[in-house]
Amino acid sequence: MKNLLIVLLTLFLLSNVSFSQTVENTVFIDTVSISIGNIKEELVKVNENxxxxxxxxxxxxxxxxxxxDGVILVDDQWSMLADRIKELILTITDKEIKAxxxxxxxxDHTNGNLAFGMENISIISQENALVRMSQRQVMPTFFNVVQEAYPENAQPSMTFLEKLILHEQDETIELIHLKNAHTDGDLIVxxxxxxxxxxxxxxxxxxxPHIxxxxxxxxxxxIEAVDYLLQNSDEGTKFIPGHGPLSTKKEVQEYRDHLAGLLTIVEELTNEEMSINDIIAQVKVRMDYNHYSGNDFIKQVHRSVQKKPKE
Ligand SMILES: [Zn+2]
Structure with a gap:
């Protein structure tokens, strides 16, 4: 958390100081990339391959x-880190990146497409993620970051709707779409x-998390997506998170409990027709609440609760 916050703070300082492009509170990706050069990368071995x-x-x-017959990457960070990613891969194999x-x-997961896409490497995503990468996106829930449409060669060339299975010689790789979770185009591998x-x-x-x-x-x-992970894993399963170190099922369960705990409080108080300000105050009394967006995350959860059809 600390690392993320430090980078976010750096990002904000930079954006305030050096960007004529900054409009109101909007942060452009070009702005963000200036702080990216300082990112440290660590190569962590999970198993033989x-x-x-x-x-x-x-x-x-x-x-x-x-x-x-080649290397498959899951997410590619930032285009300005592409050479560093390649250098790290070269320390473990001389095979080319094939997908x-x-x-x-x-x-922060796909900007590397701008570099790798120039090299004719196949890029795969869920269909909705391609739709978003092909159009300008604004993220009001994430510091109003604007992600411009990617050029065609940086967009995924292969997409799927529900599930795609890659049959490698020694491995079966399942790409599974989990609906409307972090975004509408999430896949887990x-x-x-x-x-x-x-x-x-x-x-x-x-x-x-960020919603x-x-x-x-x-x-x-x-929560449904996390339940999928819990139901389709065992004590020996390892989890590479979107951000953070390699984790166990126990850690995924704790994360689920934390999220569900927050949701239960907001649901209960929403049913009592409590005002959003009182709900925010109650959440902080009843649980250890901390989110980079401050109270905005509770407001988001509250909106999800209000939108949910009554059973
Ligand atoms: Zn994300």
Whole structure:
């Protein structure tokens, strides 16, 4: 959490000082990338052919799978980190990158497409994530960041709706779409033989997640997606989160409990027709609440509760 906050603060200072492009409170991706050069990357071995390139700063974890005929990446961070990512991969294999999977459209997981896409590497995503990458996106729930439409060669060239299975020589890789969770185009990647998930931003370790409401994100969808992970795993399953270190099922369960605990309080008080300000105050009395957006996250959860059809 601390690392993320430091980078976010750096990002804000930079954006205030040096950007003529800054309009009102909007942060442009070009602005953000200036602070990216300082990100430290660590290569973490998960098993014989799966690694994580784990950044310390505002970028998502890159999963690295080494197959018999090439490397598959899960998320590719920032274009200005592409050379560093390649250097790290070269320390473990001399095989070429043959495909990149984007877990969702967000810039801190897909901006690397702008570099890797120039090299004719196949990029795979869920269909909704492609739609978002092909159009300008504004993220009011994330500091009003604007993500411009990606050029065609940086957009995924292969998409799917529900599930895609990649059959590698020693591994079966399942790409599974989980609906309206962090966004409307999330996929999780399951390395079946290795029993390892890359969860994208459905599961992160810096506390409470980001719900990209304007892009179809929803608290109920996130909890359902986390339930999918819990129901389709065992004690030996390893989880590569969207951000943060390699985790266990126990940690995913704790994250689920934390989220569900918050939701239960907001649901209960919404049913009592309590005002949003009183709900915010009550949440802070009843649980250990901390979110980078301050009270906005509770307001988002409250909106999800209000939108949910009554049973
Ligand atoms: Zn994200």
């Amino acid at each position: 799966i690694y994580i390139i784990q950044p310390y700063g505002m970028a998502g974890n890159t999963g690295v799978y080494i197959s018999n 990149i999977i984007n877990t969702h459209y967000h810039f 399951y390395f079946k033989n290795a029993n390892i998930y890359h969860t994208g931003d459905i599961f992160i370790t810096y506390g409470l 990209d409401e304007l892009a179809g994100g929803d608290i109920y969808g996130i």
